[in-house]
Amino acid sequence: MNLEAVIGLEVHCQLASCSKIFCSCPTKFGALPNTQVCPVCLGLPGVLPVFNKRVLELAIISGLALSCKINNHSRFHRKNYFYPDLPKAYQISQYDEPLATGGSINLDGKKIGITRLHLEEDAGKLMHAEGASLVDFNRCGIPLIEIVSEPDIRSPEEAYAYLTEIKAILQYTEVSNCNMEEGSLRCDVNVSIRREGEGLGEKVEIKNLNSFRGVEKALHYEIERQIEVIKSGRKVFQETRLFDEKKQVTFTMRAKEEAKDYRYFPEPDLLPLIVEKEQIESLKSQVPELASQKKERFMKDYGLSEYDAKILTSTKEMAIFFETCLRSYDKPKIVNNWITTELLGLLAEKKKKLADSLVKPELLTKMLLLIDDGVISGKIGKDVFAEIFASGKDPEEIIKEKGLVQIKDTDSLYLVIDEVLSENPQAIKDYQEGKKKAVGSLIGQIMKKTMGRANPELANQLLLKRLGEDI
Amino acid sequence: MLKKEDVQKVARLANLCLSEKEEERFSNQLTAILDYVSKLSELNVDKVCPLFSIEKERMEMREDKVEKGLELSEVTSFSENIRDGLFVVPKIIE
Numbered sequence A: 001m002n003l004e005a006v007i008g009l010e011v012h013c014q015l016a017s018c019s020k021i022f023c024s025c026p027t028k029f030g031a032l033p034n035t036q037v038c039p040v041c042l043g044l045p046g047v048l049p050v051f052n053k054r055v056l057e058l059a060i061i062s063g064l065a066l067s068c069k070i071n072n073h074s075r076f077h078r079k080n081y082f083y084p085d086l087p088k089a090y091q092i093s094q095y096d097e098p099l100a101t102g103g104s105i106n107l108d109g110k111k112i113g114i115t116r117l118h119l120e121e122d123a124g125k126l127m128h129a130e131g132a133s134l135v136d137f138n139r140c141g142i143p144l145i146e147i148v149s150e151p152d153i154r155s156p157e158e159a160y161a162y163l164t165e166i167k168a169i170l171q172y173t174e175v176s177n178c179n180m181e182e183g184s185l186r187c188d189v190n191v192s193i194r195r196e197g198e199g200l201g202e203k204v205e206i207k208n209l210n211s212f213r214g215v216e217k218a219l220h221y222e223i224e225r226q227i228e229v230i231k232s233g234r235k236v237f238q239e240t241r242l243f244d245e246k247k248q249v250t251f252t253m254r255a256k257e258e259a260k261d262y263r264y265f266p267e268p269d270l271l272p273l274i275v276e277k278e279q280i281e282s283l284k285s286q287v288p289e290l291a292s293q294k295k296e297r298f299m300k301d302y303g304l305s306e307y308d309a310k311i312l313t314s315t316k317e318m319a320i321f322f323e324t325c326l327r328s329y330d331k332p333k334i335v336n337n338w339i340t341t342e343l344l345g346l347l348a349e350k351k352k353k354l355a356d357s358l359v360k361p362e363l364l365t366k367m368l369l370l371i372d373d374g375v376i377s378g379k380i381g382k383d384v385f386a387e388i389f390a391s392g393k394d395p396e397e398i399i400k401e402k403g404l405v406q407i408k409d410t411d412s413l414y415l416v417i418d419e420v421l422s423e424n425p426q427a428i429k430d431y432q433e434g435k436k437k438a439v440g441s442l443i444g445q446i447m448k449k450t451m452g453r454a455n456p457e458l459a460n461q462l463l464l465k466r467l468g469e470d471i
Numbered sequence B: 001m002l003k004k005e006d007v008q009k010v011a012r013l014a015n016l017c018l019s020e021k022e023e024e025r026f027s028n029q030l031t032a033i034l035d036y037v038s039k040l041s042e043l044n045v046d047k048v049c050p051l052f053s054i055e056k057e058r059m060e061m062r063e064d065k066v067e068k069g070l071e072l073s074e075v076t077s078f079s080e081n082i083r084d085g086l087f088v089v090p091k092i093i094e
């Protein structure tokens, strides 16, 4: 029996406008509960929604970045349901005429289709307390786009890659901060199992997914569960399940008394949304170079490997950091090495983000120039870099303070070399008997004695001279 | 004639609890409304463009400007059941 998972994802993303989608309330995160609301977003009687121009622009830019067709004519609908976080008892959303359709993204050569991208308003936030639930309406009317993928995704890993790419695109275009902790990026999953030669199995929806890794894990569990159900001859039921992050399982959401029946109808308070060709054209110029395009360019222009180019373009800040370095230090591969090994290593170790690190491009390139000029060795450079990372200090100052300047004068080096040689008569004998490898251990001891400050080429040259080589 | 089950379903979706007597009464009323509106489908509108508004053809939009909304004291005055500035509702279990 050949079984295959068929996965589709719905991503909800908050657009970075200052005010809400249909009223002028602020969208700022972290305000006290119910302090960013007005009669419109609270759904008080007699009010009218007025659509935010900026929200439309951001949504169009998102659609363009996802290679969607922006529809000249789209509409808002009311999606009706009762829930305490929805004061109007309907959500203004788009239904059969979404803003954008037919897009796609590329995952390492595989195309994942985007069915549609539509605009909608967010609901409030429910918190659960002892014996009651509590509602904060601040999020009501926050502008969202919903991005629906085609069921083109075949594995949990692919779902993870898709989400990472969508997030990178939305961050690069600066339409959203995509902060999952603040709720500006959320994801629902649809998964079913297809038996070869037969149609799709029943679709299961998974909610309550708080991270991309969570999506991946929930899918692993859910696919295995459905395959087991099918193999045992039972049936998978169409249902909504929740993911328990702690136990790593999905479980049936309490069966809602109602099958979903949203009774969509056109929002009578809003006219059709008309987008002119000229507006689309002018917004096209605002779609910046995206991660995947940047990656290709980094490979081509800087001769980087795909692996390195991918890391450097994983966030916009990282890519900007890299290219800023190149302005004052034109050796892309060296800059790449320092970023991908030293900088990322320290960021991971200290659990920091690039944005709040003290390392600035100028500090890194200044240090690299000091290495090139022979003031310090590459090895000492690593210590200097760690110090820059910790304190944000100028590398020159660090070198002076810690006495890290490379030893390049012949007399000082001979002193050390002679000391090492007198301590290692056996190594000299080995060398003279043809074991050229003995040089390595002698150099190692010279470096140790100078605490890494000896200029390696010069030390090597002088050592060979002392050993009687004619150079 | 609208079936009893249809009326019950619509009532359920609207969060309404109807007595049997009401179900019958509303069934009659709703049927009358639907019959009346269905007269429209007697017309052939194949060649008529949809009209979204008599007044304007497209939506007016506003600039992305923040304005102050309601004071918290006003907001909380809408309910008698407030805890720490939050609206208290019956416990929701998903």
Ligand SMILES: [Zn+2]
Residues within 6 Å of the ligand: A020, A023, A024, A025, A036, A037, A038, A039, A040, A041, A042, A141, B069
């Ligand atoms: Zn408002």
